[in-house]
Amino acid sequence: MKRVYVNEEWCLGCHLCEYWCVFSASKETHFPFAFDGGAKPPAGIRVEDYKGINFAVNCRHCEDPLCLKGCISGALSRDESGAVCVDKTKCVGCHTCIAMCPYGAIVSGGDNMPIKKCQLCASRDHVPQCVAHCPNNAIVFEEE
Amino acid sequence: MIDYIQPDYEVVRNKDLCIKCKVCVRQCANEVHQYDEKRDVLYADNSKCVNCHRCVTLCPAKALKIVKTDHCFKPSANYTTEIIKDIYRQADTGGVLLSSMGTPKDYPVYWDKMLINASQVTNPSIDPLREPMEIKTFLGRKPETVKYREDGSIEVEKFPNLELKTPIMFSAMSYGSISKNAHLSLARAAEQLGIFYNTGEGGLHEDLYKYSLNTIVQVASGRFGVHEDYLNAGQAIEIKIGQGAKPGIGGHLPGKKIGPEVSRTRMIPMGTDAISPAPHHDIYSIEDLRQLVFSLKEATNYKKPIIVKIAAVHNIAAIASGIARSGADIIAIDGIRGGTGAAPSRIRDNVGMPIELALAAVDTRLRDEGIRNNVGLVVAGSIRSSADVVKAIALGADAVYIGTPALLALGCHLCRSCHAGKCNWGIATQNPELVRRLNPDIGYKRLVNLVNAWSHEIMEMMGGMGINSIEALRGNRLMLRGIGLSEKELEILGIKHAGE
Ligand code: SF4
Ligand code: SF4
Numbered sequence: 001m002k003r004v005y006v007n008e009e010w011c012l013g014c015h016l017c018e019y020w021c022v023f024s025a026s027k028e029t030h031f032p033f034a035f036d037g038g039a040k041p042p043a044g045i046r047v048e049d050y051k052g053i054n055f056a057v058n059c060r061h062c063e064d065p066l067c068l069k070g071c072i073s074g075a076l077s078r079d080e081s082g083a084v085c086v087d088k089t090k091c092v093g094c095h096t097c098i099a100m101c102p103y104g105a106i107v108s109g110g111d112n113m114p115i116k117k118c119q120l121c122a123s124r125d126h127v128p129q130c131v132a133h134c135p136n137n138a139i140v141f142e143e144e
Numbered sequence: 145m146i147d148y149i150q151p152d153y154e155v156v157r158n159k160d161l162c163i164k165c166k167v168c169v170r171q172c173a174n175e176v177h178q179y180d181e182k183r184d185v186l187y188a189d190n191s192k193c194v195n196c197h198r199c200v201t202l203c204p205a206k207a208l209k210i211v212k213t214d215h216c217f218k219p220s221a222n223y224t225t226e227i228i229k230d231i232y233r234q235a236d237t238g239g240v241l242l243s244s245m246g247t248p249k250d251y252p253v254y255w256d257k258m259l260i261n262a263s264q265v266t267n268p269s270i271d272p273l274r275e276p277m278e279i280k281t282f283l284g285r286k287p288e289t290v291k292y293r294e295d296g297s298i299e300v301e302k303f304p305n306l307e308l309k310t311p312i313m314f315s316a317m318s319y320g321s322i323s324k325n326a327h328l329s330l331a332r333a334a335e336q337l338g339i340f341y342n343t344g345e346g347g348l349h350e351d352l353y354k355y356s357l358n359t360i361v362q363v364a365s366g367r368f369g370v371h372e373d374y375l376n377a378g379q380a381i382e383i384k385i386g387q388g389a390k391p392g393i394g395g396h397l398p399g400k401k402i403g404p405e406v407s408r409t410r411m412i413p414m415g416t417d418a419i420s421p422a423p424h425h426d427i428y429s430i431e432d433l434r435q436l437v438f439s440l441k442e443a444t445n446y447k448k449p450i451i452v453k454i455a456a457v458h459n460i461a462a463i464a465s466g467i468a469r470s471g472a473d474i475i476a477i478d479g480i481r482g483g484t485g486a487a488p489s490r491i492r493d494n495v496g497m498p499i500e501l502a503l504a505a506v507d508t509r510l511r512d513e514g515i516r517n518n519v520g521l522v523v524a525g526s527i528r529s530s531a532d533v534v535k536a537i538a539l540g541a542d543a544v545y546i547g548t549p550a551l552l553a554l555g556c557h558l559c560r561s562c563h564a565g566k567c568n569w570g571i572a573t574q575n576p577e578l579v580r581r582l583n584p585d586i587g588y589k590r591l592v593n594l595v596n597a598w599s600h601e602i603m604e605m606m607g608g609m610g611i612n613s614i615e616a617l618r619g620n621r622l623m624l625r626g627i628g629l630s631e632k633e634l635e636i637l638g639i640k641h642a643g644e
């Protein structure tokens with residue numbers, strides 16, 4: 001399946017991918033409306049900055065996803081593209097998946113609230129917005 | 145000390161749109177944008193802004209624009225804002241004013257005062273999509289005569305020539321003045337396009353030897369990075385005598401741009417200023433030039449054409465005639481509007497002449513003297529579009545060099561601050577954090593797109609004239625007409641006025 005891969009050599013640490021991720025999840029059509037004037041923490045992708053090295057980390061949509069195995073309410077499943085997605089109506093916010101994921105790719109939505117994670121922009125025609133707006137090809141969406 | 149100089153530009157942030165993502169703060173290497181944590185506000189120090197548009201382009205909310213300040217002096221057509229500020233600047237520092245890229249001064253652009261012909265009724269135009277159209281160009285000395293052997297076969301003396309798929313090359317920009325990623329983008333694009341890029345005078349980074357088939361290596365007065373392998377790494381060797389943006393003076397790459405890799409490539413110690421002397425200290429006459437031309441030929445087994453690059457100056461026709469007799473295979477001429485990584489402002493803005501006049505004068509002179517076939521003629525110094533290329537070829541050039549358009553394709557926004565070494569687009573800088581901003585995978589494709597687009601347009605224009613080979617356009621000045629030019633200008637350009 002196609003996944004988001006990083007080319008850390010080209011990552012600028014600009015964090016644009018994070019903001020496009022927030023926008024994507026917001027379902028808004030006008031970019032600034034997703035933020036209402038202030039930045040919001042991203043759910044699907046996170047840029048690590050360490051001593052001049054930057055790279056973006058996001059869900060690997062693992063072959064054998066531990067999050068999915070651990071989920072107590074059946075809220076996690078794979079969609080037709082292979083992306084591991086969350087059904088917000090089923091998620092009870094127990095955070096088991098957060099503890100299970102070896103990549104730290106799942107973000108809490110608050111106590112007893114549905115978790116947030118990368119769903120490969122299923123709601124945006126499966127065009128990952130982080131990749132589409134990365135200025136330097138530092139993340140790509142391709143087959144392994 | 146009082147600072148007399150107020151900012152030229154102002155950063156305007158639309159607070160309704162800004163999402164406080166701080167991308168602008170992270171991306172401006174000039175540290176214009178600041179974020180105050182306590183007050184949760186973004187603010188800008190306009191005095192540091194060079195108007196490079198990096199923040200504007202990357203702002204995801206499209207919340208930014210840079211405007212020219214309307215803060216003003218009392219208007220004067222004589223003591224303009226620029227003149228007043230330059231005087232303040234020099235009174236502050238006591239130094240020579242430096243600037244970069246091509247002169248912004250309002251000298252006539254003759255390309256825009258020439259019109260191209262097209263066929264109507266009496267001669268057919270050609271559709272380049274349906275009929276063959278040849279823009280392949282050979283650069284170098286051409287044989288004068290063809291001999292028939294007894295058996296009827298022909299014998300021609302062959303000279304080393306460069307073969308270009310389209311009459312456009314990337315002009316010399318040294319590694320040091322531009323980044324390795326910029327060089328890599330140029331080299332890869334040249335390879336894909338079947339043309340050449342030029343190393344400039346900074347030597348050749350070891351990672352770029354693999355693009356040898358599309359490389360021109362330059363030898364300039366500083367002789368940086370010149371050794372046998374380097375000379376043999378290119379398909380042609382260019383002796384740089386002068387550059388359009390700074391005729392008569394050498395170059396100066398500040399020590400802070402000489403990091404480990406540039407130092408190794410240039411073969412000079414780290415952190416030392418790289419100073420190219422104004423003249424080549426072994427060239428004081430055409431005879432001396434001839435010696436260098438032939439030493440380089442000797443070093444490369446007479447297999448490579450030698451280019452001599454000069455700036456367009458008053459006596460250009462006579463100088464070119466001398467070069468054409470020196471054994472050089474190609475003359476490259478660079479006009480006053482040509483770019484540079486750093487030049488004294490007064491020289492850039494006042495010395496030299498427009499390339500159009502120089503080209504016409506040189507081509508006419510070489511033809512009159514019957515030595516035009518001795519050399520290929522390449523022109524540079526603000527070739528901005530395919531129309532400029534067509535006009536240059538019709539005036540007599542074999543090919544053109546493009547520098548500024550190539551950098552624009554790579555993201556340059558012509559902020560003309562290259563000499564500061566903090567190029568926000570990763571082009572004119574050696575700071576690894578900034579160099580990383582230019583990914584050659586993206587850069588080379590943009591260059592290929594640009595040159596391909598121009599090539600298509602060149603073919604369209606040739607087709608319109610009913611010409612199907614670039615050879616038939618070369619020096620075909622009947623295809624050009626002047627518009628709004630004086631008798632003298634028309635005479636020098638060797639063209640008629642529109643309507644004639
Ligand atoms: S948008 Fe691209 S370059 Fe910027 S931080 Fe994300 S991955 Fe890195
Ligand atoms: S959330 Fe973690 S465990 Fe689940 S698919 Fe993504 S990377 Fe794998």
Ligand code: SF4
Nearest residue numbers: 162163165166168203
């Ligand atoms: S990049 Fe644009 S949206 Fe982000 S903080 Fe700067 S002005 Fe605001």
Ligand code: SF4
Nearest residue numbers: 172193194196197199
């Ligand atoms: S210098 Fe460039 S990036 Fe910095 S504020 Fe000015 S335009 Fe924006």
